[in-house]
Amino acid sequence: MSGLVHVVDDDASFRTAIERRLKLAGYDVATYASAQDLLDAAPDDTRPGCILLDVRIPGLSGPELQSRLIAAGSNLPIIFLTGHADTPTTVQAIKAGAEDFLTKPVSSELLLDAIARALARQDAARSQRGRLDGFRVHLATLTQRERQVFDLIVRGKINKQIAYELGTTERTVKAHRHQVMEKMQVHSLAELVSIAERLGMLDSNGG
Amino acid sequence: MSGLVHVVDDDASFRTAIERRLKLAGYDVATYASAQDLLDAAPDDTRPGCILLDVRIPGLSGPELQSRLIAAGSNLPIIFLTGHADTPTTVQAIKAGAEDFLTKPVSSELLLDAIARALARQDAARSQRGRLDGFRVHLATLTQRERQVFDLIVRGKINKQIAYELGTTERTVKAHRHQVMEKMQVHSLAELVSIAERLGMLDSNGG
DNA sequence: CTTCCTATTGACCTTTGGGGCAGTGACATC
DNA sequence: GATGTCACTGCCCCAAAGGTCAATAGGAAG
Structure with missing residues (x-):
């Protein structure tokens, strides 16, 4: 029942550190060095999970990845985690439906709280959608x-x-x-x- | 069709300056030196309007006023405008439904865009609610x-x-x-x- | 050519929904 | 005591929904 956390960050040492912390907390972890890597991996958004996403990464930025995922109909909640947060980016990300926007360094408590909320929200959204999908199937x-x-x-x-x-x-x-x-x-x-x-x-x- | 903008800020000279800018743009303006002043005035939330709210003001803070208004069932959209924005406060405000979160000094363009969006959103929400209210009246x-x-x-x-x-x-x-x-x-x-x-x-x- | 699906329709019957008309009884108001 | 509202109900009738049994017809698939 543990969730799978997708960590996207270009800093390899940061990925390793976060992965260790999350695995200690009982989560499965998948890491990606870039937004494109995550898109290529096409993560399964049907199982419990969320994305932990750095804003400033080479190639596609965090918010750009967010847009792509929304356009693609993904239902993996996103938690932004960045060293430097500017207000417009923060506002935009939350308005676009991000679960949270945290700044590095982040306490394990804040991070795990955010992940728990994200998983809870995804679960609620999915059970909601599940019922409707059944009807759509019949409708088809x-x-x-x-x-x-x-x-x-x-x-x-x-x-x-x-x-x-x-x-x-x-x-x-x-x-x-x-x-x-x-x-x-x-x-x-x-x-x-x-x-x-x-x-x-x-x-x-x-x- | 011009909206009424409620400006809440403890800085009198700021209120005056904003009032002038908004009136030039064709808006009616009401100013308040504190959150409590606005609550006491019990602004009419049925006519087009929005609230321009400083985060750090004496007495009730901006976010606290937001909570009060939400609890009271107000449907005036809120635009935060603050000198110093910290990420958690920004995230919380947007999650709670604030229309935008701007930092001083703000360009007229950004400000007027935000106000226009707020008014548009309020209008949409109100027409939506209007239809349902009719049914509620009948139901009663x-x-x-x-x-x-x-x-x-x-x-x-x-x-x-x-x-x-x-x-x-x-x-x-x-x-x-x-x-x-x-x-x-x-x-x-x-x-x-x-x-x-x-x-x-x-x-x-x-x- | 045969089979299956879809669309179509007729005849017939039962169950539900929706009202008209009329009347009873409780309770509150004036 | 008169008036009014609300809940309740019987008898009768019509309209609409739903199901059974049966059959025609065109098109796609094998």
């Missing part, structure tokens, strides 16, 4: 027609209206509707709407 | 019984089950259900569920 199994029916159902349209809008009959809509409920594995309209809402499919609704 | 007009029926409806229970759980008859549930739809001003179950979901009433649902 719908045929085009079923998907159209789904969209109209969760907007409160009745079968008669749906049939009219799709140029088909009420009986056909019922058949598709049945398939939708089956494939989405729900037993009531309420559940279906709830899922659609959580997936952000009803943002600008006109009932 | 429901009687206790109607509210119970509402809760069960949006969880996908059918009238028969609701009647059983409330120890009443199906016909009675129908009557309450009618009242719920009427008072919430919706025309379909889908709309009702959608609203419940947005109000966070379905977080841990068991269909």
Whole structure:
């Protein structure tokens, strides 16, 4: 259950020292000399872990790596750890979702606290996403027609209206509707709407 | 459409200078010598505006004022403006939702950008809240019984089950259900569920 | 050519949802 | 005591949803 901490820093002796401290605390550690090394390694972001990232490193900077990871949809929380923190960079990093921004030298207490928070947050985010992903998977199994029916159902349209809008009959809509409920594995309209809402499919609704 | 900027700083000459700059940019300005002064004034957080806040001021500090305002449910965005920024304070302020964290002396460009962003964010948040508030108002007009029926409806229970759980008859549930739809001003179950979901009433649902 | 999936539809029946109309009973207010 | 709100309920009816059984048709895959 221990997390894997990805340490990105160009200072080899710093990496070694941090690795020792983190392993003592029970974490697995992977080290990288540059941001590109981490990108190349394509760390598994499904297992518990976080990134400990220096701001000023050769090649891609810390914040640049952060942008890349966000763009790539990574869900590994990032803790910045730098010798010299300037305010704009700090603000930007936190706004972009970094878990924390620490300055070297960092006490083990602060560092381990931050890592624990990062792992907790990732865990919460992942369990949240896990449920939604299940729904997305089901949603992907719908045929085009079923998907159209789904969209109209969760907007409160009745079968008669749906049939009219799709140029088909009420009986056909019922058949598709049945398939939708089956494939989405729900037993009531309420559940279906709830899922659609959580997936952000009803943002600008006109009932 | 001009916003009202609340400037909190213990330095009178700074307040005057900032006030002049902001008024030139077309903003209304209110100044306060201390955090307590602002709390006493209880600024109207329904009109467009934001708070420009020094971190180190006599009495309540900037971050402390931020906590108070958050606890009080204020929705005025806060921009910190300080002479000396230390990293932990910066991180904490941004995590707590501050719009920005600037250091004196600040260029007019940076300052006005931050204010514009703050106002834009407040506006978005407010229009979002506005819609939900409408629903909350309707929800508040429901009687206790109607509210119970509402809760069960949006969880996908059918009238028969609701009647059983409330120890009443199906016909009675129908009557309450009618009242719920009427008072919430919706025309379909889908709309009702959608609203419940947005109000966070379905977080841990068991269909 | 055969098989599978998808879309479509008809006929028929049952369960739910939604109301109209009417009436009872408790409780609070004026 | 009169008025009003809220909860509760029976009878009856219509509309909508959902399921069963059965069948047609086009397209993709083997």
